Amino acid sequence: MQVDIRDVSHGFELEGAPLPVLDRVSFSAEPGSFVALLGPSGCGKSTLLRLLAGLDHPSSGGVAVGGVPVAAPDPSRILVFQDPTLFPWRTVWDNVALGLEAQGILGSNRARVDKVLELVGLKGFDKAYPHQLSGGMAQRVALARALVNEPRLLLLDEPLGKLDSLTRLAMQTELVSLWQRARLTALLVTHDVEEAIFLAERVIVFGPRPARIVADIAVDLPYPRHRGDPRLAELRQKVLQHLGLAATW
Numbered sequence: 001m002q003v004d005i006r007d008v009s010h011g012f013e014l015e016g017a018p019l020p021v022l023d024r025v026s027f028s029a030e031p032g033s034f035v036a037l038l039g040p041s042g043c044g045k046s047t048l049l050r051l052l053a054g055l056d057h058p059s060s061g062g063v064a065v066g067g068v069p070v071a072a073p074d075p076s077r078i079l080v081f082q083d084p085t086l087f088p089w090r091t092v093w094d095n096v097a098l099g100l101e102a103q104g105i106l107g108s109n110r111a112r113v114d115k116v117l118e119l120v121g122l123k124g125f126d127k128a129y130p131h132q133l134s135g136g137m138a139q140r141v142a143l144a145r146a147l148v149n150e151p152r153l154l155l156l157d158e159p160l161g162k163l164d165s166l167t168r169l170a171m172q173t174e175l176v177s178l179w180q181r182a183r184l185t186a187l188l189v190t191h192d193v194e195e196a197i198f199l200a201e202r203v204i205v206f207g208p209r210p211a212r213i214v215a216d217i218a219v220d221l222p223y224p225r226h227r228g229d230p231r232l233a234e235l236r237q238k239v240l241q242h243l244g245l246a247a248t249w
């Protein structure tokens with residue numbers, strides 16, 4: 001789905017004082033594209049994803065998905081939270097089934113739950129409870145819980161942040177093939193410059209709060225990509241420069 005963010009500003013109030021968080025942010029993402037969002041901690045990346053998910057409304061400017069202004073949450077655009085909370089009293093299967101259950105369509109779609117659990121590599125853990133999972137497995141449940149809705153726009157807020165580095169690499173590759181198979185639009189917030197460049201077709205870099213776009217970099221490499229590709233190293237350097245970190249590398 002096409003994503004259009006037009007001149008979006010947003011802020012909060014902190015102890016009575018206004019806290020501007022997004023400052024006239026504008027960009028569009030093509031249907032089916034994979035865009036990574038990078039920026040310093042606290043600059044407003046999660047806030048932007050929340051606006052796209054319809055969990056909050058911008059102070060000014062317009063947010064549209066598929067050409068339609070975003071008014072409320074919808075199963076076609078799903079946000080995978082930075083800190084996923086699973087319901088501890090529900091099994092893995094029941095946690096993943098939640099979205100379908102809430103829409104009243106679980107009955108005829110039980111196979112969808114099994115399918116996404118297999119996709120994220122949790123087959124055999126469907127009857128486990130969240131406390132019986134590792135952190136990385138819990139995060140994969142959260143991803144499955146989003147995918148079961150077959151979203152057209154997947155909003156990922158550091159979905160791999162808690163994974164150990166080996167699982168993380170495997171999940172990155174998984175994420176690319178999933179995106180390609182489902183032909184969905186993916187917006188990924190990450191702190192990991194390599195991850196952004198390895199996964200996305202385009203990397204948007206934000207400056208410190210209030211976030212503004214400081215760079216919009218095309219990753220002109222076909223998939224499958226190779227981690228050792230010298231072009232990736234060049235792009236990494238370019239992104240780090242925009243983040244003001246080039247001197248440290």
Ligand SMILES: Nc1ncnc2c1ncn2[C@@H]1O[C@H](COP(=O)(O)OP(=O)(O)OP(=O)(O)O)[C@@H](O)[C@H]1O
Nearest residue numbers: 012013014021040041042043044045046047048209
């Ligand atoms: N509900 C809220 N009320 C008040 N302030 C908020 C609220 N949500 C976010 N903020 C503030 O908005 C700013 C941006 O927060 P946000 O979570 O979007 O940052 P972020 O870029 O996702 O950071 P990180 O990379 O650390 O996750 C922060 O300063 C935060 O304190």
Ligand SMILES: [Mg+2]
Nearest residue numbers: 045046082157
């Ligand atoms: Mg965040």
